Amino acid sequence: MSTIMKEVVLLSDEDSYNRAKEVQEFDETKAGVKGLIDSGIINLPRFLIHPQETLPNYDATSSCLFQVPVIDFTGHEKCRRLEIISEIKKASETWGFFQMVNHDVPVNVMDDMLKVIKEFHEQDKEVKREWYSRDHKMKVRYFCNGDLLVAKAANWRDTILFDFQDGPLDQQAYPLVCREAVSKYMEHVLKLKEILSELLSEALGLKKDYLANIECMKSEIVGCHYYPPCPQPELTFGTTKHSDPSSLTILLQDTIGGLQVLHQNHWLDITPIHGGLVANIGDFMQLISNDKFKSVEHRVLAGSVGPRASSACHVYPDACRRYRPIEEFTSDENPPKYRETDITEYLTRFRSKGLDGHKTLPCFRL
Secondary structure, three states, X not given: OOHHHHHHXXXXXXXXXXXXXXXXXXXXXXXXXXXXXHOOOOOOXXXXXXXXXXXXXXXXXXXXXXXXXXXXXXXXXOOOHHHHHHHHHHHHHHOOEEEEEOOOOOHHHHHHHHHHHHHHHOOOHHHHHHHEOOOOOOOEEEEEOOOOOOOOOOOOOEEEEEEOOOOOOOHHHOOHHHHHHHHHHHXXXXXXXXHHHHHHHHHOXXXXXXXXXXXXXOXXXXXXXXXXXXXXXXXXXXXXXXXXXXXXXXXXXXXXXXXXXXXXXXXXXXXXXXXXXXXXXXXXHHHHOXXXXXOOOEEEEOOOOOOXXXXXXXXXXXXXXXXXXXXXXXXXXXXXXXXXXXXXXXXHHHHHHOOOOOOOHHHHEO
């Protein structure tokens, strides 16, 4: 076939492709990408294929040169507190990420959480579909790609989400399979959140109750993600490049791997540590710290092994308050870099564009 004929065929195919129709039909199955695997697909549907120029170009050398900081929380209350605060400060200013060990969340509680995430997503689709929803008012919902309807290319990921923004949820509101494990995990993670609130306040040079008093770390949304083995992982992502719209994220991941962080223009693996948790600074923390702490882009690669499971606890500010850069971080020489906003406005902007590979934070820069 001549080059001209090939171009005509490609143009014709492009004109005939109806992405909205393909996405709608997929969404109506309420089976997620796990359903595609169960159906026996060999090739990815077109709506899951990302543009060639955005796909991973992995640099193994860089991962040898740089390693995400690992912080041992032993003695955070007394003997090693100042040392830990210094390590958090350095990591938050230069990486935006750090791993935590000896953080007082029991390993068996974390293992149980990962176990039930897999159990939920591996149930029969007729059981799961009862929880399927794209309504943000639903406090517990299951879906495939929160931005499926707006994204140019979807990710290889299913999620069950627990929304605690309006306070604790009745355990009866959880799917039966994960009721006990989610409750126990959240009990411990909320204690860790309070510890981190104090340590981050002090790392910023503020009083330890500062972030708590301004309610910058008030509520949580927990996304429990499931990444089944992908038949063509080189064509898609588990999660597209993004930074989190929260103040802070506390991430539990299994040992499969795939999470990467962008550091000094290199994509680096965050090697899983059994019993460890990952913390990363969110956009709102960068905003109120006037760029002192950095919210850094990260992504998850799709893989041919697995399934991979993770639980991301996104900690959000008070929805009833407006936020601007803290006065202590501004001056005539260093004026505020961001305009005042609230989390509702911020999330509206974040969700409207989906995970398009571009940060939301610059939209609020003065």
